[in-house]
Amino acid sequence: MAEHRLKPITQLGGDAPRRDSFPGLTITERTDTALASLSARQSKPAEFQTAAKVFFGFDLPGPARSASGGDYTAIWTGPEQWFIEAPFATHEDIAPILKRGFGDSASITEQTDGWAGFDLEGERALSVFEILSNLDLGKLPTGGASRTVIEHLGCILVCRVAGRHYTVYGGRSSAASLHHALVTAAKSAL
């Protein structure tokens, strides 16, 4: 990507990711991830399968799961649809990168700035989620992922390490409200 002269801001409006610490938990603004949606086209299922294998080097995960390999993590978000995570620094242009791998066997849409991610890490993570999410996170294994609702906001929740590390993606425009909800819950529970 060319060097341009526009300065980015984080989803919370800052210059650098924000970090909030609580006993047993830290909440960190996630700003280093590029995202795109990848949807298989109905007309070319075989080409899509092949492309996915070649491009990622791993099988795309099934419902409520994510899978990782190399630069990429694929999160199942719906039937025949995945969100692809990759390092922002090298994949800011993630949509054309994927397009090159999938051609017209997939529909690909840049989602990087559609979402605001927060990482919740620490041994008390589940105590906080229990007042945020109706998902049974106690049973969600490492790699589990689900779209759900947190404090009226549609979110994508990814379990990086069961019981310890979760990522919550919410709509970028409501990042401040999502952050407020996470921090309020952490104060309340911890």
Place this chain on the structure above:
Amino acid sequence: MSQKNRLSGGQLNRSKPLNFTFDGASYQGYEGDTLASALLANGVRLMGRSFKYHRPRGPISSGSEEPNAIVELRGGARQEPNTRATIAELFEGLSAKSQNHVGSLKFDFLAINDRLSSFFAAGFYYKTFMWPKAFWEKLYEPMIRRAAGLGSLSMQDDPDHYDKGFLHCDLLVIGAGPSGLAAALTAARSGARVILADEDFTPGGRLNAETFTLGDASGADWAKAAIAELASLPNVRILTRTVVIGAFDHGIYGALERVSDHIATPASGKPRQILWRIYSQRAVLAAGATERPIAFKNNDRPGVMLAGAMRAYANRWAATPGQMVAVFTNNDDGLRTASDLLAKGVRVAAVIDSRSDGPAFQGAEHLRGAVVTDALGRLGLSSIKVKLASGETRQIAAEALGVSGGWNPNVHLTCHQRGLPVWNAELAAFVPGTLPVGMVVAGAANGQLSTSGALASGAAAAAQALEGIGITAKSVDLPQAEDAPVRVTPLWYVPHKGRAWLDQQNDVTVKDVKLAHQEGFRSVEHLKRYTTMGMATDQGKTSNISGLAVMAEMTGKSIPETGTTIYRPPYTPVPIAAFAGRSAGADFRPKRLTPSHKWASEQGAVFVEVGMWLRAQWLPRAGETTWRQSVDREVLATRGSVGICDVTTLGKIDVQGPDAAEFLNRIYCNPFAKLPVGKVRYGLMLREDGMAMDDGTTARLAEDHFVTTTTTANAVGVYRHMEFARQCLWPDLDVQIISTTEAWAQFSVAGPNARALLEKIVDPEHDISNEAFPYMGCGEITVCGGLRARLFRISFSGELAYEIAVPTRYGDGLVRAMMEAGRAFNALVYGTEALGVMRIEKGHAAGNELNGTTSALNLGMGGMVNKKKDSIGSTLSEREGMNRADAYNLVGFQPVDASKPLLGGMHFINQGAPADAKNDQGYMTSVAFSPSLGHSIGLGYLKNGAARKGETLRAVNPLAGEEVMVKVVSAHFVDPEGERLRG
């Protein structure tokens, strides 16, 4: 005052005395007390006044079923009306006030109602207060309202924080008495995920109130050990101070945890209460039973209480309502109260047993075959009158009377899905009938009233529940415990001329039930509604069955034939704030902020709520004193040079795939199949009923790639609708859609200098000249030295205009860069008001016009509905009622006198016709002051409006007594030929 009625023993922490006040007087109690137990220990029996007759009242129970001892707890903004003293945990500094009296608790002027009670019989108000007609609202009702109600709200915003949470388990055990503990132990040892919820602050249920032993241990100690074991297991969650309030569909239970109610104020950031939504595979209801009173004359005197409660106060709380007590019972359990109080050193004046054939009682005078006929002592019991088996009446001095009419299983949660309980003649009580799916009932709640029976049924219930979800229960060794039979001879009330209370809080007496019967209100629901029985804060927990029994006697039917009331959630009342949780006040709903929010805040923008979004409404500058000054300036500057507006809030849906064009062709009423790549087209989307659903522009970025925009308000609904079409109507169309609304920061750049400004932003390799990038063109470009961006040549304002989009994180940078680049043109950012003014000047429909009842024809776009293809809504838009000659058409209006303002919501009346509904010609949808034209303008729907341009009409606003003469004009006020936007 000393704790003159404090006994020895009990489960109190005597090393921790607590000071508290009631009605301003100071008292002391101990950790482990409730407000009621501490007051009783201090010799206070009078704690409240009844609802209707303002009768003096004391506690009749020691639990959440309490109808009488309800107080205003705490003060200031934290004042809690109607709090049951019987479950309010004592804490240092607690202050409580009695409620519902005029004057003091002891001398309540409204006690006059009691003297006049014969005029206030059940339903009296339906028969009077009707004359003269105006008096109801002016005199009678205000009088009634002033007298009614119980406690008071502080009228201040609740300062506390409430949480909502979600828990999952294999087995939810409701109640931690003997059966609940046995169930929880069974399930926990079997490896199931268990949640054990109990409303009390000390789990154990009746085990804490009784002197029975379980094996070698006291009941309380056994409970403590069981809880300790459960707490040590990782698969068990114990929730104390948590009442399960409702059984909802599919194993979902609501539960309220009182996290901080036992301390003066919640710790900083901590919740007062949490509303848990518990997802259970199975549930064991072990909610115990509630004792019921026997009604007799003046049975509501302070000091008359349930026998089991009297015993609980003595055993658990080491408190007695008096040093000389008596017991009145129709069953064996009542006798226990007498022996337990004797064991505590309280004198028992007599045991009045309505049965002649019950077991003999030693230790106090046992009057068998006798009944209590009256209670004396206005502010507190002093003596009772007893009718002996011989027929003689005897007066017996007593400060308190324990009454037991038998026990009613707590079947409430079994009824929450409209299951009906069934009558059990042996217990003379209703027991659970049809159960919610997944629920098993155990212990006293299921009619197993002995400790031994409760333990066994708890273990069995857990095993049965687990079997249903494929878990084999391990058997649990249960301790030896009492297994006494119930032996009850029903006695609901003692017949007498005086008033005998059933529902104490609402002052419903046996006479009222009889009157209801006399007047034909004989079904249970009629009885309840006519007399208000069971509608008080205790929901009739101690009165409903007795009332039913009296009605059964009247009708000559059995109790089950007479009916049962439907118990509904919540089991006990729940603060409204707890149901709201964190979604209160300004946190009611999340906010959505635009990419330029930070920049606009720095500029001092005034923001407005648009759905969930906050958008800049206008950006005032120094010296501007009214919003109109700012908005007029923004409009004129834009039309005069260039203005920028954040339009990110418009929905953007990415539509891709080989069938994307065909899909859009069916979603929109106008054609899309042949839209060239690099072009944008306006689309009108109809609902299937032919009414306009939404509108917006769609850009074709590639053969198989479109970006569709929706209005801000409809973004979510349109996406849902498109998914419906894609998945349900045409499942084999190869099209994929996804929202990209927030991924792109999008700005409108409008005005004669728009292109000049953008040429400084858009990288030079992209030619945006009019020839290379004409009106309705679009393309992917780069800006500011290589950042990927999208450019659309579309115009809402009617000016030469573009919309430019960059990834959202750069939106803030882009607006700053554009302001910098626009300095030479005096570029400014305009808000939603100026946006609105310009769209009205241009005659574009927006939310006010797309109100869900307007068709394409109404909007003046009837011709857009293409009849050569199938599209949603096209067929039903052909219906005759939607194509009448006098259908509404969207037209423009301007005041005949240019100085007159117009208002949205004015109605149109023909000149010379009276302003009434018959002559209503339509209404004004949107208005603005047009700074371009120097007068107000409006859009509106007018019957047959398209054919009426040039007419003069009255625009009336009877709400304000105003009217303005308006001229019907074209809705395109500015640049009607559209020359500017093509320039």
Place this chain on the structure above:
Amino acid sequence: MIINHPLLGPRDSQEFVYLGDANLIDRPDWAAEGAVDTFHDYLYQRTNPAGLHQELWFHEQGDRSWLVVTRNTLTHEITKVELARDVARSRGRSK
């Protein structure tokens, strides 16, 4: 309520948005004779059964699937949950 999503397992119904009778899948042929009448029946007339009801729910706060849920309107018991796309295809809908 809990909807047992065919792909995701049990989910709180609060994540879903309800539309109505699953017969809304059976959109009539616009080009047929009397289309206004058939569209009227399709859009406005409901059997509204007291008992088993096939109905459309959208997993809005989830995977964005439209589901056909078979639910008893007297007890709320759910006996079947299918992807609406599969149901639509089985009812002969295609492009």
Place this chain on the structure above:
Amino acid sequence: MMRYSGFKVIKEALTGHKGWTPAWRDHEPKKHYDIIIIGGGGHGLATAYYLAKIFGKANVAVLEKGWIGGGNVGRNTTIIRSNYLLDGNEPFYEFSMKLWENLEQDFNYNAMVSQRGVLNLCHTDAQRDAFRRRGNGMRLNGVDAELLDREGVRKLAPFLNFDNARFPIKGGLLQPRGGTVRHDAVAWGYARGADQRGVDIIQNCEVTGFKIENGKVLGVETTRGFIGANKIGCAVAGSSGKVMAQAGIHRLPIESHVLQAFVSEGLKPVIPGVITYGAGHFYVSQSDKGGLVFGGDIDGYNTYAQRGNLPVVEDVCEGGMSLMPMIGRARLLRIWGGIMDMSMDGSPIIDKTDIDGLYFNGGWCYGGFKATPASGWCFAHLLANDQPHSVATAYRFDRFRKGLMIDEKGMGAQPNLH
């Protein structure tokens, strides 16, 4: 015929209440009636009352499957108002309001009609414009309406959240004549009035089938035997689908949904009239007993179960805590649910059916209570004269086919959005 009065109450109080007689009598069904009304709810009883009183038809029976007043007239939030937007509705609801205003003297029963005002709040300029359109429409129909600004609202309800609101209060539309009525008393008053005029009120009598020959209805099968009739009117609200199916009408422009409602513990008076939040699902009034009576949106799924679920309870309380956080410590005492017959445009139907002699009254959505008197009168008019009453001409079945929907909210053919 016993007349209620203050004098009578005093006399009975002094003589031990021995003289009161049943408010209505229990009848055995006769073999045949001129008119049978199915449904002993508010609308059915009102229909019978007006048939007898206004249209001179006394050979009428009301058949109720359970106890009268046990349907939606006994489970609603007791609000009356006539602040409708559209021509098809407004005159009808104003007719109803006028009947409310004279009801108690008319049927000699104090139903506590209390016109303390209905205030709808608005939170955006567009909402205010829509309220101005509505209020002006009301005024053109001769109905009272006032458009309040923010300060006007503050004067009326100073306890609302003016300072820390997610959706600020911009103003409100007030109908001063709106208010509340003691709901059960409406059913009982109509029942008593109808009974006194010769109508047979038959409880515990469930209709199980219709006898229809040659397209003409002849009577109903019931749990208490066959009862013949020349005409039958069906006014069963949430059971419309079930009962009409017995007559062979299997599809209606109606869905059954549950609306939950709530009451708090009794409190000293705080809420003056009825207040409706315009940015969330919450409306509230306070009963004469002191309970806050409140509600919000329907649960949103088809059901006949008369009970709902937690999400809506929470949503409604969230609305309340957003609009008036001072109610936080008031406790919600009881939740109940009623089955609403939600029509396809949110407006009711009072019409003949395709079966000769069978008439239908339904589709009231959650607005049926306020309509009770007018619905009864207009249905009686239709039954007696075979012509719609002039204020109910729009409530026809065929309006959907003709494209003449009466869609107050503009939500289209989706009942759970009305």
